[in-house]
Amino acid sequence: MPAWKTVAIVGVGLIGGSIGLALRARKLAQRIVGIGRREETLKTAQRLGALTDWTLNLSQGVGDSELIVVCTPVEQIPQHVLAAAGACPAGALITDAGSTKQTILAALNGTLDRTARFIGSHPLAGSEKQGPAEANAELFVGRTVVVTPTRRNSKQDFRDVEAFWRALGADVIQMTPAAHDRRLAASSHLAHLVAAALADAVRPADHPLTAGGFRDTTRIAAGDPELWTQILLDNRQNVLRALEPFERSLAAMQKALKSGSRAQLKRILTTAKIKRDALGS
Amino acid sequence: MPAWKTVAIVGVGLIGGSIGLALRARKLAQRIVGIGRREETLKTAQRLGALTDWTLNLSQGVGDSELIVVCTPVEQIPQHVLAAAGACPAGALITDAGSTKQTILAALNGTLDRTARFIGSHPLAGSEKQGPAEANAELFVGRTVVVTPTRRNSKQDFRDVEAFWRALGADVIQMTPAAHDRRLAASSHLAHLVAAALADAVRPADHPLTAGGFRDTTRIAAGDPELWTQILLDNRQNVLRALEPFERSLAAMQKALKSGSRAQLKRILTTAKIKRDALGS
Numbered sequence: 001m002p003a004w005k006t007v008a009i010v011g012v013g014l015i016g017g018s019i020g021l022a023l024r025a026r027k028l029a030q031r032i033v034g035i036g037r038r039e040e041t042l043k044t045a046q047r048l049g050a051l052t053d054w055t056l057n058l059s060q061g062v063g064d065s066e067l068i069v070v071c072t073p074v075e076q077i078p079q080h081v082l083a084a085a086g087a088c089p090a091g092a093l094i095t096d097a098g099s100t101k102q103t104i105l106a107a108l109n110g111t112l113d114r115t116a117r118f119i120g121s122h123p124l125a126g127s128e129k130q131g132p133a134e135a136n137a138e139l140f141v142g143r144t145v146v147v148t149p150t151r152r153n154s155k156q157d158f159r160d161v162e163a164f165w166r167a168l169g170a171d172v173i174q175m176t177p178a179a180h181d182r183r184l185a186a187s188s189h190l191a192h193l194v195a196a197a198l199a200d201a202v203r204p205a206d207h208p209l210t211a212g213g214f215r216d217t218t219r220i221a222a223g224d225p226e227l228w229t230q231i232l233l234d235n236r237q238n239v240l241r242a243l244e245p246f247e248r249s250l251a252a253m254q255k256a257l258k259s260g261s262r263a264q265l266k267r268i269l270t271t272a273k274i275k276r277d278a279l280g281s
Numbered sequence: 282m283p284a285w286k287t288v289a290i291v292g293v294g295l296i297g298g299s300i301g302l303a304l305r306a307r308k309l310a311q312r313i314v315g316i317g318r319r320e321e322t323l324k325t326a327q328r329l330g331a332l333t334d335w336t337l338n339l340s341q342g343v344g345d346s347e348l349i350v351v352c353t354p355v356e357q358i359p360q361h362v363l364a365a366a367g368a369c370p371a372g373a374l375i376t377d378a379g380s381t382k383q384t385i386l387a388a389l390n391g392t393l394d395r396t397a398r399f400i401g402s403h404p405l406a407g408s409e410k411q412g413p414a415e416a417n418a419e420l421f422v423g424r425t426v427v428v429t430p431t432r433r434n435s436k437q438d439f440r441d442v443e444a445f446w447r448a449l450g451a452d453v454i455q456m457t458p459a460a461h462d463r464r465l466a467a468s469s470h471l472a473h474l475v476a477a478a479l480a481d482a483v484r485p486a487d488h489p490l491t492a493g494g495f496r497d498t499t500r501i502a503a504g505d506p507e508l509w510t511q512i513l514l515d516n517r518q519n520v521l522r523a524l525e526p527f528e529r530s531l532a533a534m535q536k537a538l539k540s541g542s543r544a545q546l547k548r549i550l551t552t553a554k555i556k557r558d559a560l561g562s
Contacts, residue, residue, distance in 0.1 A: 124492040144489060173489070186483050187490040191498040193534055196553035198475050201527035202467050207560050208425060208454070209468040211405040213501040214560075217472040220494040221557040225550035229543060236538040243535060246482035253474055254524060257517040262510060269506035272477035276502040279488050279495075 002163045006031040008065035008088075010058060010080050012045040014127060015097045016071035017135030020050030022168040025137035035061035045132035059087035067164060069121075070096040075230045078107035085116035093160050094118040099126065099184065100234040101148045101177035109150070119157045120148040120177060122184070123170060128222040141169035146184075148177045185238035190246060192228055193239065195221040283444045287312040289346035289369075291339060291361050293326040295408060296378045297352035298416030301331030303449040306418035316342035326413035340368035348445060350402075351377040356511045359388035366397035374441050375399040380407065380465065381515040382429045382458035390431070400438045401429040401458060403465070404451060409503040422450030427465075429458045466519035471527060473509055474520065476502040 007023060009016040012034040023029040034042045034051035035058050042054035055061040062068050062084045070080045077098045084094050094117060098104055101120045112118060125143045127134070145165040149158050162172045175183070199221035202214070232239055249268060256265035288304060290297040293315040304310040315323045315332035316339050323335035336342040343349050343365045351361045358379045365375050375398060379385055382401045393399060406424040408415070426446040430439050443453045456464070480502035483495070513520055530549060537546035 183487050183490050187487045187495055191495045194479050195498050196550050197527050197531040199553040199557040200530040204559055206464050206468045209464050214472045216497045216500045217476050218557050219497045221553045225547050225554050228550050229547040240538055246478050249481040250478040257521055266506050266510040269477050269509050272480040272502045273506050276480040276499050278485055
């Protein structure tokens, strides 16, 4: 099990807070420095045991850190990685927790100093919940973290970031940034769009007539609109493409309903059930 | 608290089984007769405590019952209500648990003997789970049951069926069959269609990249395709109309993604979040 003297977490919300709690619970770091914009959030995170120290000053916060995890919204990640790379000790490893990867890597490619050790990560552990008060030390246990090394990364970079996520209980897989964004558009971003459209479409007057099914189907629509606007816009080409098979399937069911084609409707519902059953509850 | 000497349950799956368990747990019925097509299912329900007796013969099963609850798939409900009405004691109350109401009422109107006491019910307590093994005595606690009286029903019919569902812990609201079907198309049937299209659209190869959000959003797609084919076809005009605001919302987000319109996208995601937050977790 690896251990770190000082880990810095930039952005201490659900993900950043959970990283802090997991590091503390597993005694993996002596110091955990939280970096953010709002004192109140950082104080909450410290009170909950996710941080040993905190600061509003990123350069100061990463000054002694061997490991820096940037957990801010996707549009801010490049600037925070650059700032961290300019202020951290030589040899420190920097990673992130952004839900998209291509734009971040493209922004850093060329601007980031060649000696800086940055490798992209995306822990598939988000939720509609927000903030350090929702964080928990077990958030990453059994979850998948996608790591997206590029040519600039050494094998050691990958091994180090893999050891970090594994130490928190996660499984690590690697993928190119392009493959990550294309596949996550289907497996995650599309579901957000669909859940939001459904939550938007049903009149609150009909809410008393909803049950568990509607609640489940729309739950992620409660996610932070600003975070999701950034994710969806950042990955919009892939999201638009991921919408196509969804729209085809919906249109086929619509056609079956219009024509009263029982066999066609049942065929699609059966395929959907088989696929969903394969996923487990 | 009302009590019944003999209650018959026609169709002992998740809903029928839960009614039996709830009646037993609350000591509301001396005998609970399960009626079905498959011995195995009925034996399971009896072993789990949902039934005191069972039979494959509907006429026999309802012969001594004061209350008969028909919990079969929507297309079979009219024939089972008619059969029950022809064999039950005079004055027995018959209700159902079908997810649609207009077609059932229309089929019974005219064919059902004028002296038969049938009143339609729809407990909003379904799930993607099936069968008596998934049943539980608390399924109806805090849930809403929509009761759809028509001109043929007396106030006493409504009071009796209301007392039944309340005794199981549910809240009862009343509505016309037409209003029920129109509103449930939006609050329930639409979500099933959308969840199925999403489950169908995502390649199983991308399943390892899904997380809780995708699982929640697609959970109900695991529901029984035959039951849902019947519900969606039965209520297809309303379901097609309920699809319209969903498609408008999705198209508006698609347009915002294509044009990169941040404000427009965030506006829709914000509206969706406000509506979803109003519903609770």
